[in-house]
Amino acid sequence: MSNPFLRRLMHATDLGRPEIDAIEALCRQPRDIAAKKYLARDGDDIVSFPVLISGWAARYQILRNGARQITRLLLPGDAYYFDSSPAGTAIEEVITLSSCRIVNILHSDMERAIERFPAIGEAMRGYGSMENAVMSSWVVNIGRRDALERMAHLLCETHFRLALVDAVQDRHFYFPLTQDDLADVLGLTPVHINRKLQQLRQENLITLRSKQLTIEDLRVLQQIAGFDSAYLAPRTQPKQVFDRLTAVAA
Amino acid sequence: MSNPFLRRLMHATDLGRPEIDAIEALCRQPRDIAAKKYLARDGDDIVSFPVLISGWAARYQILRNGARQITRLLLPGDAYYFDSSPAGTAIEEVITLSSCRIVNILHSDMERAIERFPAIGEAMRGYGSMENAVMSSWVVNIGRRDALERMAHLLCETHFRLALVDAVQDRHFYFPLTQDDLADVLGLTPVHINRKLQQLRQENLITLRSKQLTIEDLRVLQQIAGFDSAYLAPRTQPKQVFDRLTAVAA
DNA sequence: CGCATTTAATAACCTATGATTGTACCGATC
């Protein structure tokens, strides 16, 4: 099971062999795509939705004054599904932040799959719940934490989300965000991102070089962020995953 | 059709008589509840979800330092459905901001209704899309707009959302948020909320007294906020509602 | 009706973050 999308869904619900096969079937024909390419543009009519097999992408909005705010990070296994479902119109732009492998799933195909296997619908809803929880946490993060706490929280969050799809080795993972990207995620300026990144490095909490991030002290980082992974943890099985992760951090 | 929940759903999809009846059936037995009562608490097991028939409520999180961030406003017709669906655990607290009339719908009942009438599932998903769009807009609002713009945007947004359920007369509506609440919605301090409220009043853009808000100049307010109602506008019929609203504003 | 509590208004001062500008690095490309 190397398909991270499937892995994500299985964190939401238990899926049997037939459901798994159906999802795998939807993921035939992945395409490779370079960094900084659009996966969706505002106003596009949507008949299919992209799923990330590998790589990072971002959903964002641009304001009149040119400011950009990234509203979600799409990590391996994530989909641009809700908001656009089905036969709607894209409400935000989606751009790749690294080279990516993606698969485009037709809404009609997904609907048919859900019809045949209600458990898939259940899994998609569960996945959507997690997406919503992440959105909430971003509002809280940007609204009520200062710059350092925000950074720390984001790093913890991506660490745990990536761990869910086995994209973390030890405390080390691929992290393609530039400081400009980080600024647009956290609602800060690139300059200030730089300052806080320096601070985290000086305090030996992280190492970040050429898009490789190592979390040197997860415990302290969580402490700074006030990070609690509960909102990312689905119901049953994955609970153990988090217990394990937290235990190691302790 | 005085049920605002039904009204919301009908903005998402066309529903026939049987679907309408099924939803009305779910909304039997509304209960009245006072302001500042919990509709859900963090960690609660969820077997039913609340729907607001009238009144306002808020979803929020509290940080270690006691700071509060409201993550969503629940207006008449809104439900605390996603994130909690089905048989999950509440991830945020929900509190009434005014006296409310609510109805509690069992997840099992909703599921059965969707099974019998797929269009209801469709409508719920459409409603969820709008919820997500609002979440995104909050991230953008808090992340990239200054205090005055944020206030203006929030006022525009609530105005349009309330208009969708006919809770606006002319440009005037019930607005129970205290300045402390506003601060916790917009990620600011009460003092600063007060400053900006004064400013909006001085410029004759709004009147706000004893929980009654009148938008005196929607045009300018939208201008300040960079507000575009598109993200709130569902597919077909309601489009006209917005055209009308916008026309009046012009 | 009067008291208690919440909410609103305002003032004075302070700080985290923004704005601006310049430099230095690093990895690609030819």
Place this chain on the structure above:
DNA sequence: GATCGGTACAATCATAGGTTATTAAATGCG
């Protein structure tokens, strides 16, 4: 190995918004 575009880093100054405190006005309650 020269050039170039994207990053990262540094230093300085400016300001939006935070903090704390006080008073006044509403609002609810017994």
